[in-house]
Amino acid sequence: MLSVIRRCSTSAASKPAVYSHRSGAKTKAKKSTSFSLKTPRGTRDFCPAEVIHREATISAIKSIFTNHGGEPIDTPVFELTDVLLGKYGGEASKLIYDLGAEDGGEKYSLRYDVTVPFARFLGANRISKMKRFQIGKVYRREQPVVQRGRFCEFYQCDFDIAGDYPKMVADAECLKIVDEVVKKLNLGPFTTRVNHRSLLGGVLIHCGVPQEATMSVCSSIDKLDKESWNFVAEELQTKKNIPSHVISQLEKFVRFQGDSKDTLQMLEGEIKSPQVGESIADLNLLFSYCNAFQIAPSFDLSLARGLDYYTGMIFETVLTEDDLKTGSIAAGGRYDNLVESLTSRTKKPFSVPCVGLSIGIERIFALLQKRQENPKTITTEVFVASPQKNLLKERMAVCGKLWNAGISAQFEYKNNSKILDQLQFCEANAVKYVVIVGAQEAAEGVVKLKNMATREETVVKEEDIVEETRKRIC
């Protein structure tokens, strides 16, 4: 495993030293060591350049969320275990981290996503209408695959619309938001595939899939973006015990070649069920709204999405020119029953339909980080230096004044440091100005202000240093 420790060392070593390593050696934690300073399996430290890079990406996404009227909330990192259980489906539930039992008998688990906590928030506060976003860490006890960006602690970045609105309007806005995010971040060409849980369910019934096998068959079909039909058919037959005539029926629909309109027309012609008819009408309405927003998702009957809680429109966005095989960079859908299912066991049942999207922000971080220069991590504008020793307090006094004026500054900590070393720090960190406090100048109540780019030096009265510096920086 490419350990965190190494990642941080490597990233710092490949750029001008942001902070100093006493040894350049890669300190990969060894298994044989009895005690290790590694982070827990599947978790990482983030170095300054990574944190700053991530914050910039998050900030760009946030501005789109707020442009759509989104409001931020924050929920605890752990929840009552009871709140999380049974919301995600069998496979996912095994990935939940539990905390040690509490004295009072309450059981807690780390959150698996921010969707169920949002539904709990809506239910607990009986909120009937809200556009909310939440960007925070979630936890899954998966086998980490660092190369593929799969970690046990990672960020989720969600926008959801709760409220009882006319059909498909909020759904279309979610797709529009994803479109804006991908374009704003310049992630390159992408496509959004859309399906409807109810339509997929109707097709499965029509093909003769038993009700209890629905989710299981969906999860096989969902693999069609990565696996061949033969692989999926084999899995349906051997692992899921689906009869071969049912599989043939499924194949006809799932592998139908045609654009969104053709496929929906074919389904409407072939399957005469109210469930199918209604969900096709929903999708046609959705596409007409997408048209108004000038976005063009495509229909894909094989899209299923893993989580149990989806009830209506579901979608997934992938980059189409992506050497890194990033996979989906956004996904989401409608979950009209989640709040109700949480509140139905309380004394105050409450229901609110919801639709939302999740930006695959970890994958986006990875993509952008490969593409971009490491950001500057130290933003010091002024360095206070001395060519002679014993001027430490004089430097501190000047630096203190700059800080009081809100100017980003540092001073040399050593009482006796070579001026060249001090200027080298300025070069390495792109510091723009150096205030030089000299013995003679100090006696005269002046300092030198040096422009690092032009090398120009100006003699400035000590009491004017803040004003003169500010003038130059602004």
Place this chain on the structure above:
Amino acid sequence: MLSVIRRCSTSAASKPAVYSHRSGAKTKAKKSTSFSLKTPRGTRDFCPAEVIHREATISAIKSIFTNHGGEPIDTPVFELTDVLLGKYGGEASKLIYDLGAEDGGEKYSLRYDVTVPFARFLGANRISKMKRFQIGKVYRREQPVVQRGRFCEFYQCDFDIAGDYPKMVADAECLKIVDEVVKKLNLGPFTTRVNHRSLLGGVLIHCGVPQEATMSVCSSIDKLDKESWNFVAEELQTKKNIPSHVISQLEKFVRFQGDSKDTLQMLEGEIKSPQVGESIADLNLLFSYCNAFQIAPSFDLSLARGLDYYTGMIFETVLTEDDLKTGSIAAGGRYDNLVESLTSRTKKPFSVPCVGLSIGIERIFALLQKRQENPKTITTEVFVASPQKNLLKERMAVCGKLWNAGISAQFEYKNNSKILDQLQFCEANAVKYVVIVGAQEAAEGVVKLKNMATREETVVKEEDIVEETRKRIC
């Protein structure tokens, strides 16, 4: 317990509806309910106004941290239990949340602070020099006292300086940073008390306190800011078994009346030990640097601070005019051995001296929130409305263009909504402009742009709407 649920409901109800509650009733979770939607004991949800308020405060503090050359890092929310154990002292260790055991035998615990994770980060990466800040949630299994702001999940906001520097320079910079933070946030008059662990240790030895009782006696003495001398003396005698002649000796030093200079002079005169002499010299140097920074902390021999890892200067900042009895709003100190103690058990021992500060950000949030207006949580600048029905797609098209131009906009979701209801939303959320899409106007390819403050309406060609809106907003 004032539950989270109620807090959110209350804060939303007391201001123009940011999001709609179906019922205004306070939905306090009842103990008798078999299933509850509450958050875990001692944790809270944060509503939009709270999140925005917190982010503004954090942003103000961050700008001071970066002005001092600080770089951000991020570490996992849980750590290997081994990393945390034995770092905080007996009482604190009991407050650590453990996660359920992992298959691989690794044991994890939620982080108790961000200092030990920083020390682990330094040790793992062998970083010999760094100014880092970290703002994140930490976890303590305390008995929550909501009224006093004591929670089990709360933010810590730390700035630390790692590096082998001349004595007391970085220590003074930490005190300067705290001074800037308190002033920038307008928290009112404050005082910073400073002590030296080594000086306190030397005084205890001089008084005859047995070595093994040092930490325990310190924790009693630390209560002198809240409790009387009699209370502390009683505790020392009955609970800590300190002989009364030792307590009398302690009293002489701890209760000495005088300013910082007098007290240090008295100690220097009374106690002839190299340990005491050296730490007094350290403190005098620290005060001379503080003088250069134009800040004036005071010496207080009774300040002890709870955590085991401190080795040198320690400090605590309290507000002096504070009706809310907030307690300390910043604290910190020097911990020169923490990194070494972590790495000494690995195959690559490494040492780096550190000094740092922690801003009591939760207390500051609480103080500022009481004082300030709730911030605007929806920042929509333009609302796209219709006076007639069946213009939904036309509204969507206009809104889509505004979003594409990065303008914050929303549209009415309903196909048939009263124009008054739409304008009421704008009033409630201080929306500045309304684009009115009318049937006749739509036929003519124009819309109306209404200024909500002046009520002025302008007819604008649909293709010019983005430009005309942007002109007005900027």
